[in-house]
Amino acid sequence: MTEALLKMDAPFTDSLLDRAPAAIVGTALPRIDGPRKVTGTARYAAEHFPEGMVHGVLLRAPLGRGRITKVDTAEALAMPGVLAVIRDERLIRNGGSFAGAAAPVQGVEDVAYFGQPIGLVVADSFERARAAALCVRLEFDTAPGVFDMVAARETALPPTDDIFGLFLIHTEQGDVARAASEAAALIDAVWQTPSQSHAAMEPHASVAIWQDGRLTLHGSYQSPVVTRDQLATVMGVEPSMVRVLSSFVGGGFGGKLGVMPEAVAAAIAAQQLGRPVKVVMTRQQVFEITGRRPMTYQRMRLGADAGGRLTVVQHETISDQLAGEVFFEPAGLATHLLYAGANRLVDHKVVRTNKLLGVSMRAPGEAVGQLALECAMDELAETLKLDPIELRLRNEPERHPETGAPFSSRALVACLKQGAERFGWSARNRDPGGLRDGEWLVGHGVSAAARGNLFGPSRARVRIEGDGRVTVETEMTDIGTGTYTILAQIVADMLGVELAQVDVRLGDTDDPASAGSGGSWGATTSGSAVYAACAELRARLAAAAGAPADAITLAGGVLTAPGIRRAIAELVGNGLAVEGVVEPGENNSRFNQTSYGAHFCEVRVHAVTGEVRVARWNSVFAAGRILNLQTATSQAIGGVVLGIGGALSEELIHDPRSGKVVNRDLGEYHVAVHADIPAIDVHFLDERDSLANPLLAKGVGELSVCGSGAAVANAVYNATGVRVREFPITLDKLLPGLPPLSSTLSRT
Numbered sequence: 001m002t003e004a005l006l007k008m009d010a011p012f013t014d015s016l017l018d019r020a021p022a023a024i025v026g027t028a029l030p031r032i033d034g035p036r037k038v039t040g041t042a043r044y045a046a047e048h049f050p051e052g053m054v055h056g057v058l059l060r061a062p063l064g065r066g067r068i069t070k071v072d073t074a075e076a077l078a079m080p081g082v083l084a085v086i087r088d089e090r091l092i093r094n095g096g097s098f099a100g101a102a103a104p105v106q107g108v109e110d111v112a113y114f115g116q117p118i119g120l121v122v123a124d125s126f127e128r129a130r131a132a133a134l135c136v137r138l139e140f141d142t143a144p145g146v147f148d149m150v151a152a153r154e155t156a157l158p159p160t161d162d163i164f165g166l167f168l169i170h171t172e173q174g175d176v177a178r179a180a181s182e183a184a185a186l187i188d189a190v191w192q193t194p195s196q197s198h199a200a201m202e203p204h205a206s207v208a209i210w211q212d213g214r215l216t217l218h219g220s221y222q223s224p225v226v227t228r229d230q231l232a233t234v235m236g237v238e239p240s241m242v243r244v245l246s247s248f249v250g251g252g253f254g255g256k257l258g259v260m261p262e263a264v265a266a267a268i269a270a271q272q273l274g275r276p277v278k279v280v281m282t283r284q285q286v287f288e289i290t291g292r293r294p295m296t297y298q299r300m301r302l303g304a305d306a307g308g309r310l311t312v313v314q315h316e317t318i319s320d321q322l323a324g325e326v327f328f329e330p331a332g333l334a335t336h337l338l339y340a341g342a343n344r345l346v347d348h349k350v351v352r353t354n355k356l357l358g359v360s361m362r363a364p365g366e367a368v369g370q371l372a373l374e375c376a377m378d379e380l381a382e383t384l385k386l387d388p389i390e391l392r393l394r395n396e397p398e399r400h401p402e403t404g405a406p407f408s409s410r411a412l413v414a415c416l417k418q419g420a421e422r423f424g425w426s427a428r429n430r431d432p433g434g435l436r437d438g439e440w441l442v443g444h445g446v447s448a449a450a451r452g453n454l455f456g457p458s459r460a461r462v463r464i465e466g467d468g469r470v471t472v473e474t475e476m477t478d479i480g481t482g483t484y485t486i487l488a489q490i491v492a493d494m495l496g497v498e499l500a501q502v503d504v505r506l507g508d509t510d511d512p513a514s515a516g517s518g519g520s521w522g523a524t525t526s527g528s529a530v531y532a533a534c535a536e537l538r539a540r541l542a543a544a545a546g547a548p549a550d551a552i553t554l555a556g557g558v559l560t561a562p563g564i565r566r567a568i569a570e571l572v573g574n575g576l577a578v579e580g581v582v583e584p585g586e587n588n589s590r591f592n593q594t595s596y597g598a599h600f601c602e603v604r605v606h607a608v609t610g611e612v613r614v615a616r617w618n619s620v621f622a623a624g625r626i627l628n629l630q631t632a633t634s635q636a637i638g639g640v641v642l643g644i645g646g647a648l649s650e651e652l653i654h655d656p657r658s659g660k661v662v663n664r665d666l667g668e669y670h671v672a673v674h675a676d677i678p679a680i681d682v683h684f685l686d687e688r689d690s691l692a693n694p695l696l697a698k699g700v701g702e703l704s705v706c707g708s709g710a711a712v713a714n715a716v717y718n719a720t721g722v723r724v725r726e727f728p729i730t731l732d733k734l735l736p737g738l739p740p741l742s743s744t745l746s747r748t
Contacts, residue, residue: 001461001577001578001579002536002540002577002578002579003578003579003580003581004532004533004535004536004578004579004580004581005532005581005582005583006528006529006531006532006535006580006581006582006583006694007582007583007584007585008455008582008583008584008585008586008587008588008691008692008693009585009586009587010585010586010587011587011690011691012690012691012693012694012696013690015688015690015694015695015696016494016531016534016535016538016694017490017493017494017531017625017694017695017696019553020493020494020496020555021496021553021555022555023493024489024492024493024499025486025489025490025493025625025627025628026625026626026627026628026629027628027629028628028629028630028633029485029489029499029628029630030485030630031482031484031485031631032484032485032488032499032504033248033478033484033485037248042247042248043247043248044202044205044220044248044249044250045202045205045206045207045218045219045220045246045249046203046205046207046220046278046280048207048218048278050207050209050276051276052275052276053207053275053276053277053278054083054122054123054124054273054275054276054277054278055122055123055124055125055126055128055129055277055278055279056086056120056121056122056129056265056266056269056277056278056279057120057121057123057126057129057130057132057133057279058117058119058120058133058261058262058265058279058281058285058289059085059117059118059119059120059121059133059136060115060116060117060118060285060288060289061111061114061115061116061117061118061138061140062114062138062140063111063114063140063142063658064111064113064114064142064145064147064354064657064658064659064660065111065112065113065142065143065144065145065354065659066111066140066141066142066143067109067110067111067140067141067143068108068109068111068118068138068139068140069139069140069141070137070138070139070140071085071087071118071119071136071137071138071139072136072137072138072139073085073136075135075136075137076121076132076133076135076136077132079123079128079131079132079135080128081123081124081125081128082121082122082123082128082129082132083122083123083124083273084120084121084122084269084272084273085119085120085121085122085132085136086119086120086121086122086265086268086269086272087108087118087119088108088268088272089106089107089108090106090234090235090236090264090268091106091107091108091117091118091119091120091261091264091265091268092104092105092106092117092234092259092261092264093105093106093107093112093113093116093117093261094112094113094116094261094289094291094322094325094356094357095257095258095259095260095261095289095290095291095357095359096226096227096230096257096258096259096260097257097258097326097327098223098226098254098257098258098359098360098516098518099164099226100226100229100230101226101229101230101232101233101239102230102233103230103233103234104230104234104258104259105324105325106234111140112322112323112354113322113354113355113356113357113659114288114354114355114655114658114659114660114661115285115288115289115356115660115661116289117261117265117289118138119136120265120268120269120279121133121136122269122273122277126280145353145354145658145659146351146352146353146354147353147354147355147654147655147656147657147658147659148353148656149295149297149318149319149320149351149353150192150297152351152353153297153318153351155351155352156318156349156350156351157349157350158170158348158349158350159326159328159348159349159350160326161326163326163327163330166330166454167328167330167333167348167365168330168332168333168336168346169347169348170346170347170348171336171344171345171346171347171402172344172345172346172347173342173343173344173345173402174342174343174344175343176301176312176314176343176344176345178343179303179311179312179342179343180301180303180312180314180343182303182311183303183304183305183311183312184304184305184306184384185303185304185306185380185383185384186301186302186303186304186312186383187300187301187302187303187376187379187380187383188299188300188301189299189300189376189379189725190297190298190299190300190725191296191298191300191371191372191375191376191725191726191727192295192296192297192298192725192726192727193295193296193298193368193371193646193727194295194650194651194652194653194727194728195292195293195294195295195355195356195358195651195652195654196292196293196361196646196650196651196652197255197286197287197292197293197650197652197669198251198252198253198254198255198290198291198292198293198361198362199253199287199666199669199671200250200251200252200253200255200256200286201250201251202220202249202250202251203220203280203281203282203283203285203286204219204220204255204256204260204262204280204281204285204286204290205219205220205262205278205279205280205281206218206219206220206260206262206263206265206266206267206278206279206280207219207266207276207277207278208263208266208267208269208270208271208276208277208278208279209270209276210270210271210274213237213241214241214242214243215231215235215237215241215242215243215267215270215271216243216244216245217231217242217243217244217245217263217266217267218245218246219244219245219246219260219263220246220249220250220252220256221244221246221249221252221256221257221259221260221263221477222246222249222252222254222256222257222477222479222516222517222518223257223258223477223514223515223516223517223518224244224245224246224475224477224507224508224509224516225244225475225509225513225514225516226257226258226259226516227244227246227258227259227263228242228243228244228509230258230259231244231259231263231264231267234259234264234267235264235267235268235271242509243508243509243510244508244509245507245508245509246477246506246507247505247506247507247508248478248507249477249478249479249480249507249517250479250480251479251480252479252517252518253361253362253642254291254359254360254361254362254364254518255290255291255359255361256290256479257359257360257516257518258359260289260290261289262279262280262281263279265279266278266279283664283665283666284664284665287652287661287663287664287665287669288356288660288661288664289356290356290357290359291356291357291358291359291361292355292356292357292358292359292361292652293329293358293359293361293364293367293368294319294320294321294327294328294329294358295319295320296317296318296319296329296331296368296369297317297318297319298315298316298317298318298331298368298369298372299314299315299316299317300314300315300372300373300375300376301314301315302314302376302377302380303343304380304384304391306384307394308381308384308386308390308391308394308395309340309341309394309395310339310340310341310395311341311342311343312341312343312344313335313339313341313343313344313345313346313401314344314345314346315331315332315335315345315346315347315369315372315373316345316346316347316348316349317329317330317331317332317347317348317349317369318348318349318350318351319331319348319349319350319351319358320350320351320352320353320355320358321350321351321352321353321357321358322352322353322354322355322357322358323352325357325358327358327359327360328348328350328358329348329358329364329365329368330348330364330365330369331348331365331366331368331369331372332346332347332348332365332369333365333366333369333452334365334366334369334370334373334450334451334706335369335373336400336401336402337397337400337401337402337450337592337594338370338373338412338448338450339377339392339395339396339397339401340395340396340397340401341395341401344401344402353659354659355654355659356659356661360518362639362642362701362702362705363451363639363702363703363705363706366450366451366452366702366705366706367642367643367646367702367705367706367709368646370447370448370449370450370706370707370709370710371646371647371709371710371713371727373710374447374448374707374710374711374714375710375713375714375723375725377391377392377448378445378446378447378710378713378714378717379723382432388446388714389416389417389420389425389446392412392416392448393413393416396412396413400592403592405590405591405592406590406591406592407591407592407593407594408453408587408591408592408593408594408689408690408691408692409622409624409687409688409689409691409692409698410594410596411596411622411685411687412448412450412596412597412598412622414620414622414685415448415449415596415597415598415620415621415622415685416446416448416598416620418598418620418683418685419446419598419599419600419618419619419620419683420446420598420600422600422618422620422681422683423600423616423618425444425446425600428444428718429442429443429444429718429719432717432718432719432720432721433719433720433721433722433739435719436607437604439606439607439608440604440605440606440607440613441604441605441606441607441719441720441738441739442602442603442604442615442719443602443603443604443605443715443716443717443718443719443720444600444601444602444603444715444718445600445601445603445710445711445712445713445714445715445716445717445718446598446599446600446601446711446714447598447599447601447707447708447710447711447714448596448597448598448599448707449596449597449598449599449619449621449703449704449706449707449708450594450595450596450597450703450706450707451520451594451595451699451702451703451705451706452593452594452595453520453521453524453593453594453595453624453689453692453698453699454519454520454521454699455515455521455524455525455528455582455584455588455593455692455693456515456516456519456521456525456584457515457525457581457582457583457584458474458476458513458514458515458525458526458528458529458581458582459474459475459512459513459514459529459579459580459581459582460472460473460474460476460487460512460514460526460529460530460532460533460579460580461473461474461511461512461533461577461578461579461580462491462495462530462533462534462537462577462578462579462580463575463576463577463578464495464537464568464569464572464575464576464577465572465575466569466572466573466574466575467569468497468501468557468567468568468569468572469497469501469502469503470491470495470497470501470502470503471502471503471504471505472487472488472491472502472503472504472505472530473505473508473511473512474487474505474506474511474512474514474526474529474530475506475507475508475509475511475512475513475514476506476507476514476515476516476517476522476525476526477506477507477514477516477517477522478506478507478517479517479522481517481522481523481631481635481701482523482628482630482631482632482634482635483504483506483517483522483523483526484504484506485628485631486523486527486627486628486631487504487523487526487527487530488502488504489627489628490527490530490531490534490627490695491530491534494531494534494535494537494538494554495534495537495538495554495568496553496554496555496556496557496558496559496568497554497556497557497568498556498557501557512529512579514526514529519699519702520595520699520700520701520702520703521699522701523627523697524692524693524695524697524698524699525582525693527627527693527695527697528580528582528693528694528695529580529581529582530580531580531582531693531694531695532580532581532582532694533578533579533580534578534580535580535694536578536580537576537578538552538554540576540578541554541559541568541571541572541576542559542561544571544572545559545561545564545566545571546564547559547561547562547564548561552564554568557569559571582693587691587692591691593689593691593692593698594698595621595622595623595624595698595699595700595703596621596622596623596703597619597620597621597622597623597703597704597706597707598619598620598707599617599618599619599640599643599704599707599708599710599711600617600618600619600711601614601616601617601708601711601712601714601715602614602615602616602617602715603615603712603715603716603719604719605716605719605720605734605738607738607739607741608741609731610731610734610735610738611731612648612712612716612729612734613676614644614648614676614677614678614712614715615678616678617640617678617679617680617681618680618681618683619636619640619680619681619682619683619704619708620682620683620684620685621636621682621683621684621685621700621703621704622684622685622687623684623687623697623698623699623700623703624687624688624689624692624695624696624697624698625687625688625689625695625696625697626684626697626700627695627697629684632684632700633682633684635700635701635704636680636682636684636700636703636704637680637682637704638704639701639702639703639704639705639706639708640680640682640704640705640708641672641677641680642672642705642708643704643705643706643707643708643709643711643712644672644676644677644708644709644712645670645671645672645676646705646709646727646728647708647709647710647712647713647727647728647729648672648676648712648728648729648730649670649671649672649676649728649730650669650670650671650672650728651663651669651670651727651728652669682704709727712729713727713729716729716734720734720737720738720739721737721739722734722737722738
């Protein structure tokens with residue numbers, strides 16, 4: 001197999017995508033996998049039914065911290081259809097990290113949080129397994145736990161790992177204390193964000209099958225190769241002896257990056273029983289076991305001179321996490337680079353609590369960190385009597401404010417200006433609490449958005465078949481973001497075939513490994529690997545036709561060059577395949593790569609009840625080349641919806657006595673729904689980032705979450721005059737401060 005290696009070491013000034021005679025990359029195309037999904041022929045993890053399959057239900061700890069001392073399984077094992085109650089030390093207490101092959105913490109005796117898996121009940125039906133699980137009798141010793149992060153914040157310590165250098169734990173420059181004492185205007189306040197759940201539509205599920213000593217697992221995972229490697233470590237086998245299949249994933253948002261307890265339990269049970277085992281988490285188990293966005297306690301101090309130029313940028317975050325885990329919520333990520341300012345301090349600390357594992361959730365760090373930063377910028381603008389946009393424009397840096405690295409591209413100013421024009425910002429309410437429409441208080445808010453553009457090693461195999469069809473194979477997944485379609489578009493443009501002639505196969509660890517679907521890098525990394533393979537295929541087709549590679553045109557399944565016209569199928573014989581390989585390079589280390597945006601929001605707050613309605617929305621983004629306008633717009637809208645939910649309703653509530661998740665389903669955990677969301681106007685700037693990758697594209701999937709909640713919070717303040725710094729903004733936090741009713745209104 002020929003390999004084509006492409007490193008990100010130099011600008012891509014001549015992308016082959018720009019040579020396509022009738023380019024479809026960048027157009028608004030519906031997903032090619034859409035018909036399979038709406039007809040029910042796209043099979044998700046739980047929809048696999050191998051012969052002889054039985055069902056497992058997780059047995060879980062009913063205490064917040066302690067140790068299991070006795071397990072009585074007699075009654076459960078005597079029930080009809082029950083095959084086993086498995087208590088194996090290889091079972092994991094929580095999910096794995098998003099990278100690496102290390103096994104998560106294992107064991108079934110020590111309990112670190114309420115609901116922790118401590119066993120698996122297996123029966124010939126799900127209902128029998130569920131009933132038997134209720135009949136397992138447990139005895140345990142409880143131990144004191146830490147369930148209130150804010151109360152325990154004095155115990156916070158620095159994280160133990162910076163996560164491959166991606167999450168900077170502490171940075172400091174200048175003299176923050178002196179600059180704060182000399183600032184003409186100073187904001188110094190605390191913002192708090194709660195735990196949040198990923199709440200993906202598809203619950204976590206795994207079907208495990210052992211055959212000839214090799215494990216095949218159908219699972220719902222964003223990175224099958226990471227899941228494979230961690231599962232192999234847990235089971236004590238080589239990675240080559242594990243195959244993970246995740247062809248379709250019904251949403252992830254970071255909650256399906258590493259191996260999860262249900263996969264390990266299914267694999268152990270299938271190995272012990274010698275037959276396939278399916279374990280599907282209930283919605284309540286998903287909320288209690290899989291992971292959450294950690295809560296945060298953020299001190300934000302911004303100072304400026306009389307001209308509105310920042311002199312102090314200080315952002316200190318405390319988040320919570322289980323003991324022994326390295327992930328922390330890096331809320332200061334965007335604070336490092338969004339605005340200029342000579343005196344800076346960004347710091348992170350962690351309180352070790354006995355609650356559900358903290359993991360990555362869509363835009364980890366930036367989503368909640370920009371809630372604090374962008375609300376603080378709004379407060380500072382008011383103190384300085386400046387337009388909030390003008391304050392941001394005055395603090396636009398020419399280079400990264402801390403490292404001095406140049407930006408690969410940066411269009412935040414253009415996003416703010418174009419967004420202001422599209423929204424009608426000049427006609428905004430300028431008197432907080434002073435604009436009414438009947439019983440509704442009307443307000444307007446703005447926020448900047450920034451999300452780092454990451455890049456990881458990735459591979460993809462592209463094969464031109466003898467009949468001219470093209471097949472793409474990569475372990476990369478599609479979690480609803482449009483990967484199937486985007487990879488097919490890249491192939492169609494680069495190899496000159498119709499979109500219907502391209503077959504894309506995803507989510508199989510037996511295929512070339514990808515960087516996985518997370519961090520907003522899925523399409524750009526796997527797409528770049530496809531690009532590398534197609535570039536080599538173009539060169540080989542040119543050689544077969546006897547033409548210089550830079551002189552050919554591929555369109556309609558035909559290669560043309562001066563004096564040459566050949567069908568592609570004639571040039572490949574029985575087939576021609578290349579494996580594209582891409583790796584980070586100097587572009588990633590020498591330049592700061594970030595996607596940017598601006599959000600504009602109008603809210604209406606009921607003057608009597610405090611009900612908040614988002615009435616109007618506009619967002620403008622700059623993320624390099626947009627590969628598919630329809631899927632990118634869909635991603636942007638989804639991120640805004642998540643931001644609105646985070647601002648107004650989403651909160652994972654833990655019982656302060658045990659850490660138990662109280663609102664553990666979609667009836668009580670309030671995600672934003674259709675009735676909460678207005679029409680969302682999304683606009684992408686025409687941008688190309690030649691330093692990002694050969695596609696000239698940057699990540700889109702998480703950008704729109706960043707800052708969107710702050711736009712809501714700023715609009716709520718503008719409508720009511722009430723600053724809420726503890727999210728979500730619920731009625732009880734607004735009602736005491738609402739402005740007096742006019743004489744035309746009456747309380748009912």
